[in-house]
Amino acid sequence: YIGLMLFAPQARGQGFGKALLALLEEEARARNTERLFVGVVQANVPARAFWLREGFMPMKTLGPVKVGAMTHLVDRMGKSLAR
Template identity: 45%
Template sequence: MTSTFIVSPMTALDIAEVLALENRLFPQDAWPESFFYDELAHTSAGDDPEATRRYWVARTAAGELAGYVGMMCVLPHADVQTLAVAPEAQGQGLGTRLLNLLIAAAREQGAEQVLLEVRADNPGAQALYLREGFHPIHTRARYYPDGQDALIMQKPLTDLDAPSSAADLRSPQS
């Protein structure tokens, strides 16, 4: 089954739902509520060249939170700060869509590469990143609070792999 997801910039009004999904998906490494407010303090609607953060939420047609993604962009690098998809929305291309939105926004801001860290014990997320052109460059031993390693992955941003614009990726898709 394919659902339509509506993607929009994250606001403070989204944080309670985002935090609930964060705790549900990442019980051992969930960000505290203050992290989300701090990150949003560095965002804009996309028109402020000084803004270093961009965050989006994806909702179902019924308004339920299906996922979220956020990035930090300090040129020449962009970094995936977070990416999450609710279990009931997984397998419908939402993770790919959110990641590609972030990549397109990083490219539009002039980033030369996107970096991320992913738990070494999360093969599903790693598979998504590999499919989208990321490759492992380093392992941070015992990075997470439970002692799990983090795999650092990188995607160079070249004209050869340019997706559509970030604006195109925000519009509803079936």
């Protein structure tokens, strides 16, 4: 499960997320991991689009989940690492 992947606004859109995810996938495959999961706040449209582009598929909606003073719906997304 990928817990959290955040980049400063000025670092977004430069390929850092894609590069980091490629490294995570490589390491996960080396450890015989079959699938990766991530939780994405539904309201975070750019993040959801990133994970979809990278092959993650929505599995189920969790929530409402309270984070600090805010409440969110979170989409659990998964990606098979089978080649």
